[in-house]
Amino acid sequence: MKEKNLVIVGGGSTYTLGIIMSLIEEKKNFPLKKITLYDIDEQRQEKIAKATEILLKEHYPELKDFNYTTDKATAFSNIDAAFVQIRTGGLYMRELDEQIPLKHGAIGQETCGAGGMAYGLRSITDMIELVNDIRNYSNDAWILNYTNPAAIVGLALQKEFPDDKRILNICDMPIAIMKSYADLLEKDVWELIPEYFGLNHFGWFSKILDQQGNDLTNEIKNNIINGDFLPADKEIANDESWIQTFRKARQMLIDFPEFLPNTYLQYYLYPEELAKKETPDNTRARQVINGREKRVHELCDHIIFQQTTNDINVEADIHGVYMIRAAASLVFNLKETYVVMTENNGIISNLPADALVEVPAILTNDGPKAFSVGEIPAFYKGLIENQYAYEKLVVEAYYEKSYNKLLQALTLNRTIVHAPQAKAILDDLIEANKDYWPELN
Missing domain, CATH: 3.40.50.720 (NAD(P)-binding Rossmann-like Domain)
Structure with missing residues (x-):
């Protein structure tokens, strides 16, 4: 080389x-x-x-x-x-x-x-x-x-x-989660083959296979539900916030057992519960500092x-x-498979073509060649379309300098939902970001 x-x-x-x-x-x-x-x-x-x-x-x-x-x-x-x-x-x-x-x-x-x-x-x-x-x-x-x-x-x-x-x-989150799956199975993470769909920080593993094609998904689900699911990557393994985040995967699996969730989904599925646990003087930023x-x-x-x-x-x-x-x-041009973000264009057939989806793809010197996912069930489709609408509105608001589209985006977002709450947050964020954001109309 x-x-x-x-x-x-x-x-x-x-x-x-x-x-x-x-x-x-x-x-x-x-x-x-x-x-x-x-x-x-x-x-x-x-x-x-x-x-x-x-x-x-x-x-x-x-x-x-x-x-x-x-x-x-x-x-x-x-x-x-x-x-x-x-x-x-x-x-x-x-x-x-x-x-x-x-x-x-x-x-x-x-x-x-x-x-x-x-x-x-x-x-x-x-x-x-x-x-x-x-x-x-x-x-x-x-x-x-x-x-x-x-x-x-x-x-x-x-x-x-x-x-x-x-x-x-x-994004490294799918591989960080897979590292914990590998530890549960007492395997090397690079031996695992994921089937995954969604948006960044908003997706699910539909299947985890080994190199021989054996389906390990149910074994992983059972281990998580009946045991303790913890971060395994050394960078986050001893971080109390990450420990609680990974443990929340158990509740998500109990509530929605069809697929293995990305840990970030906790913020969208249980927003009020998680908001009550946070304190302004001990944010994740402060913990990082x-x-x-x-x-x-x-x-x-x-x-x-x-x-x-x-x-x-x-x-x-x-x-x-x-x-x-x-x-x-x-x-x-090694043509190895990684979970990456790419324009949908029919990869997930019942989602918008221009969505930036996160899926397994072969990486070549001509770019990513994604595997087809096909149709996804209505619950996941609805969640993803809602999240994608929020993301798209944020980008449109940036280019159009639109206050209204940012308010729409925050009102759509599952961590907020209530329009008066969204407006109050947006107005405070505008003041805090006046040196960074475009001036909104």
């Missing part, structure tokens, strides 16, 4: 170190000549980058070049792939995304409901600019976007760049101070490995 050049956009993210560790583990599957970190926040990126430099020197000596930059030409020239993980507004704005809906009795969550809408509207402008910048310097590079909320961002990119077939919107961010920055400080990683355990995470293997399949 010919060595490639990669840029990680959002190099100052607390997820970057995990991606780097995964690149080290996957270097035979995705060999690289050059890795570049790019971020608009020079100070935040520098700490991550200095630790990364030591990691790569010790564990990836064959890598010919590593650098970090805030310069677009340096970052995007002569690249083969870009991993995009930006957070417009940072964790400060994420906390407001969660606190404002909670103030009005609705769930505060960064990708779902009102918080997801706020985050999505902030992300669209920066994502469009990023894609244009990358294309100015590397027209044929693969862009793997896993910026949240991926459904809204992906729809906007689909509208803005309809002819760009080298943008892949992808005091948890993962603090932990990663302390690890970077330790590596930089010691100038070695000899006393730390350098481990890949499932998030990073998934992105890297998907990228390798695209770049090297």
Whole structure:
């Protein structure tokens, strides 16, 4: 395999170190000549980058070049792939995304409901600019976007760049859930073959098979209902919020046993219950600031101070490995199957053609080739169409600067439903996001 050049956009993210560790583990599957970190926040990126430099020197000596930059030409020239993980507004704005809906009795969550809408509207402008910048310097590079909320961002990119077939919107949540299935079965996650349908953060596994074609779905359901379902990926395994999120899958299966749910569905199926459990002074954003961010920055400080990683355990995470293997399949035309987002166009035959669905697809150097799902039952069709209408209205509101369409979107969203509540939340979000959102009519 010919060595490639990669840029990680959002190099100052607390997820970057995990991606780097995964690149080290996957270097035979995705060999690289050059890795570049790019971020608009020079100070935040520098700490991550200095630790990364030591990691790569010790564990990836064959890598010919590593650098970090805030310069677009340096970052995007002569690249083969870009991993995009930006957070417009940072964790400060994420906390407001969660606190404002909670103030009005609705769930505060960064990708779902009102918080997801706020985050999505902030992300669209920066994502469009990023894609244009990358294309100015590397027209044929693969862009793997896993910026949240991926459904809204992906729809906007689909509208803005309809002819760009080298943008892949992808999320690690299906593989993170599958990692827990694999642990229940005492199998390797890469031995499992998923059948999956839905939208991003809004889908179901209809079947889980092994490499021999044996159907493991009922065994997984029984294990979840009669045991304890926990996050297995090391990045979230000890996070109390994620532990409770995975445990909620048991209730979802008891109530709706037909398919295995994506854990994010809890926010849409039990919104009032979950809203009551949240507190504005202990949001998920605050937990991240005091948890993962603090932990990663302390690890970077330790590596930089010691100038070695000899006393730390350098481990890949499932998030990073998934992105890297998907990228390798695209770049090297490996034709491997991953759950990704793609325009529907009849894949789920009784959903709108322009919906951005999340389904298994073979990843080739000509893009994703999705497997047909066919018709889905009325309950799931209704839920998905409602959610897709919300997502589509948010994107339309961005382009049309429409207050009314944002109000319609929030009123449709299952985490809110009530129009007066939706209006109160929207008005507060407009004030909080006046430096980021388009001025609405």
